[in-house]
Amino acid sequence: FNRSMENEPKHISKEGVSTQEESLIDSSFRKSCECGADNECKRNAQPLAQISKKAQKRTAHVQGNLSSGDQDFQEKYKIGELDPKQKQELVKLGKLCYKCRLRQPNYCNKQDKVCKGCFMDSIGHRLRQSLRLNLRIWRDDLNLICISGGSNSMALLDLIYESLFGENTMSQRKMYFRVHVLYVDEGPAVYGWSEQFHKAQLEMIEDVCLNRYHFTYTIVPIEAIFDIQPESFDLKQPSQEQRVLLEEEKKNDFDNHTTLNEDFEQLVKNKRMEVEGLDDKRAQLKTLIESLPIESSFREDLIFYVKKQVIANFALTFNFKKVLLGTTSQKVAAQLFSSICKGRGGSIAHEISFIDNKNFGGRVSFMNPLRDFLKKEIGLYNYNRGVQIINQIPLAQLNQLKQKRPSNAPCFGSTDLLIEQFFNRLQDRYNVNTIPTVVRLANKLEKSVDLLSQDKQ
Known part of the structure; x- marks a missing residue:
């Protein structure tokens, strides 16, 4: 796609389009043709009337959301009187938003200067596109x-709400699917929260889910891992007969949509699940965590897999087929390299993909809709939307503070934090495409289950 008007394909006529409309034609609304035709190409060229309608729609949307500062900016630089080449020069100088070319830029997203309105619209559009194309989430799913209370998962919750009920976006293609929120309570057992702070955080989670987003929720203590029955957790690959039954179950869910368990309304809807002998089980979990060494993220990995098993058990019990997580690009890149360093590279292709359905015969799929989002984009989105989060220091840092003689190892001796810091420095200081390149490289990894099935065939 060509961004400047001087490089526009010759076979697209400009007759009947004013100078202002011509300047508002975005590069995403034009298609170039490589056939070399001098006249209008019937194969690839987009009709000019359709381009003009989209440009007018975009102009009306931007003009309707102009603030007083944006209006002063337009009067100062006389944006409406500039031709496309002059606007292109302002875009190159970083004085004009490269997307709408009407407002002054507020942020630098990678190498492009973008205004606040276009930035927020692009975040919402990218999430809806990821839900439709990558995760294939359709109506009534x-x-x-x-959620963990962190910035990534709370941003995902807000973005899902905007996709369902938001009215501030340019696109009117809203989505219609069902949502339930699950919060795994790990504060007292893992981070040692006080009773007062723990109560305040739980009330914040409940208030955000019910009053701000109007979603149903369930709070499950991490100590519920001791109540899981081993019979319900078969991690082996299903046999041929079981695969046939699972395929029929998936087809039935796709045709008739998934139905919740009958006990869902009574047991877990908008409730905190109770665990018998909570104090004893919490002490057992603390003993198990403290038995592992502090270095090299052993404790973090244990807690991660314990939480994942608690989530999977909840999904299997109440018939949830799709589980959405807040994994971003930084997490994908860091997890790829750290898993290889730890000797767990065989399963990493499943864990960092958009859909991870390797366990339980595919009955539960762990999905990562924020996989192509940078941490900086999530932080700016949370700041603009006023998203509430739980501020918690990393577990590796907390463990070092408890030691009489803290270690001098970088990043508190944590492998995950060290690799994540390495990518953050490369992204900020050298090349803004470092992490997106690693994520695209991870897309080429083939899943081991697929390879085994191909060999058997």
């Missing part, structure tokens, strides 16, 4: 959103 039942989805379980897992």
Whole structure:
């Protein structure tokens, strides 16, 4: 796609389009043809009337959301009187938003200067596109959103709400699916929260889910891992007969949509699940965590897999087929390299893909809709939307503070934090495409289950 008007394909006529409309034609609304035809190409060229309508729609949307500062900016530089080449020069100088070319830029997203309105619209559009194309979430699908209170998962919750009920976006193609929120309570057992702070955080989670987003929720203590029955957790690959039954179950869910368990309304809807002998089980979990060494993220990995098993058990019990997580690009890149360093590279292709359905015969799929989002984009989105989060220091840092003689190892001796810091420095200081390149490289990894099935065939 060509961004400047001087490089526009010759076979697209400009007759009947004013100078202002011509300047508003975005590069995403034009198609170039490589056939070399002098006249209008019937194969690839887009009709000019359709381009003009989209440009007018975009102009009306931007003009309707102009603030007083944007209006002063337009009067100062006389944006409406500039031709496309002059606007292109302002875009190159970083004084004009490269997307709408009407407002002054507020942020630098990678190498492009973009205004606040276009930035927020692009974030929402990219998430809806990821839900439709990558995750294939359609109308009336039942989805379980897992939150930890951090910036990534809370941003995912807000973006899902905007996709369902938002009215501030340019696109009117809203989505219609069902949502339930699951919060795994790990504060007292893992981070040692006080009773007062723990109560305040739980009330914040409940208030955000019910009053701000109007989603149903469930709070499950991490100590529920001791109540899981081993019979319900068969991690082996299903046999041929079981695969046939699972395929029929998936087809039935796709045709008739997933239905919740009958006990869902009574047991877990908008409730905190109770665990018998909570104090004893919490002490057992603390003992198990403290038995592992502090270095090299052993404790973090244990807690991660314990939480994942608690989430999977909840999804299997109440018939949730799709589980949405808040994994971003930084997490994908860091997890790829750290898993290889730890000797767990065989399963990493499943864990960092858009859909991870390797366990339980595909009955539960862990999905990563924020996989192509940078941490900087999530932070700016949370700041603009006023998203509430739980501020918690990393577990590796907390463990070092408890030691009499803290280690001098970088990043508190954590492998995950060290690799994540390495990517953040490369992204900020050298090349803004470092992490997106690693994520695209991870897309080429083939899943081991697929390879085994191909060999058998």
